Amino acid sequence: MTRKINLPPKKERHKLFGSVEPGVKLKPTEKDKMPDLQNTKKDFLFTIDAVGISNVKHPIIIHSSLLPKQQTTIANFKMTSKISHDSKGTNMSRFTEQLEQYRQNGGFQLTLTNLYDFTKELAERLKQQDASIDVSFPWFYERKGPSSELVGLNHAEATISVSYEQGIGFTSTASLKCAVTTLCPCSKEISEYSAHNQRGFVTMNIEFTNDYHEEIDWKAALLEAAETNASAMIHPVLKRTDEKVVTETAYENPRFVEDMVRLVAADLYELDFVQAFSVECRNEESIHLHDAIANLSYRKEV
Numbered sequence: 213m214t215r216k217i218n219l220p221p222k223k224e225r226h227k228l229f230g231s232v233e234p235g236v237k238l239k240p241t242e243k244d245k246m247p248d249l250q251n252t253k254k255d256f257l258f259t260i261d262a263v264g265i266s267n268v269k270h271p272i273i274i275h276s277s278l279l280p281k282q283q284t285t286i287a288n289f290k291m292t293s294k295i296s297h298d299s300k301g302t303n304m305s306r307f308t309e310q311l312e313q314y315r316q317n318g319g320f321q322l323t324l325t326n327l328y329d330f331t332k333e334l335a336e337r338l339k340q341q342d343a344s345i346d347v348s349f350p351w352f353y354e355r356k357g358p359s360s361e362l363v364g365l366n367h368a369e370a371t372i373s374v375s376y377e378q379g380i381g382f383t384s385t386a387s388l389k390c391a392v393t394t395l396c397p398c399s400k401e402i403s404e405y406s407a408h409n410q411r412g413f414v415t416m417n418i419e420f421t422n423d424y425h426e427e428i429d430w431k432a433a434l435l436e437a438a439e440t441n442a443s444a445m446i447h448p449v450l451k452r453t454d455e456k457v458v459t460e461t462a463y464e465n466p467r468f469v470e471d472m473v474r475l476v477a478a479d480l481y482e483l484d485f486v487q488a489f490s491v492e493c494r495n496e497e498s499i500h501l502h503d504a505i506a507n508l509s510y511r512k513e514v
């Protein structure tokens with residue numbers, strides 16, 4: 213038997229749970245009469261390398277050379293700038309103001325040109341010499357079963373970062389983390405049959421050359437570097453005919469984590485728009501509770 217409840221009006225309910233009437237308010241409500249603490253000028257001892265906001269969720273529009281060619285996704289933004297020792301604080305509201313301006317102007321289009329404009333304008337809005345932005349987002353791409361050709365969506369985690377400094381210019385970097393299958397060469401070598409295999413995560417960080425242009429889809433290039441060097445690719449839809457192909461492909465292409473980072477590095481070395489890179493592979497081992505890891509980094513001569 214449920215008890216009948218006599219609900220008081222909403223205002224009474226709030227009082228019941230502790231809400232009180234507003235007190236006497238003496239501090240100014242006009243912006244120009246409010247103290248502006250963050251703009252205090254004094255010697256605050258240290259210059260701050262980066263101050264701003266992180267973990268900002270915001271929709272963006274991304275362009276891809278793989279299908280779907282255009283997609284709206286939710287990105288995680290980090291936006292910062294330096295402040296010198298003689299400034300107490302930054303103007304936090306200006307970061308999201310800038311983001312909103314871009315949203316209202318046709319949506320935030322994630323192109324490098326747009327990010328260059330954004331960081332320069334952000335520095336100007338903040339009245340600072342520099343600004344930096346990191347945008348992390350899931351990037352989706354169609355993947356076909358190797359035999360059935362049935363399509364589904366895979367995704368990789370992408371990040372693009374741009375920094376602007378007055379008088380110096382822009383630096384831009386990007387990273388992509390994607391999943392692959394790796395089959396253990398040692399296990400294949402020593403066993404009468406089978407070989408253990410696992411899901412490996414390949415993370416590639418790149419620094420763009422100055423002449424990088426937007427027509428090159430860096431995401432697709434990095435994905436190809438990771439997937440084409442793995443034992444097998446990961447697929448969203450696999451029929452039996454496909455499963456046979458990926459199982460045999462993995463067996464024909466065994467890889468240690470060391471093999472993965474070296475082979476992916478070779479592909480990144482060949483990409484003309486990459487000035488420097490690092491590659492990490494982390495295998496979630498199926499015969500251990502721990503992971504196997506390897507990483508390397510390389511800077512090409514200018």
Ligand SMILES: Nc1nc2c(ncn2[C@@H]2O[C@H](COP(=O)(O)OP(=O)(O)OP(=O)(O)O)[C@@H](O)[C@H]2O)c(=O)[nH]1
Pocket residue numbers: 248250301302303304305306
């Ligand atoms: N600098 C700084 N501000 C913070 C922090 N946390 C919250 N804020 C708040 O961010 C709010 C808005 O900042 P501002 O952009 O300086 O606001 P404003 O001075 O009204 O804006 P402008 O007219 O653009 O100068 C302030 O009320 C701060 O209290 C922090 O850690 N540092």
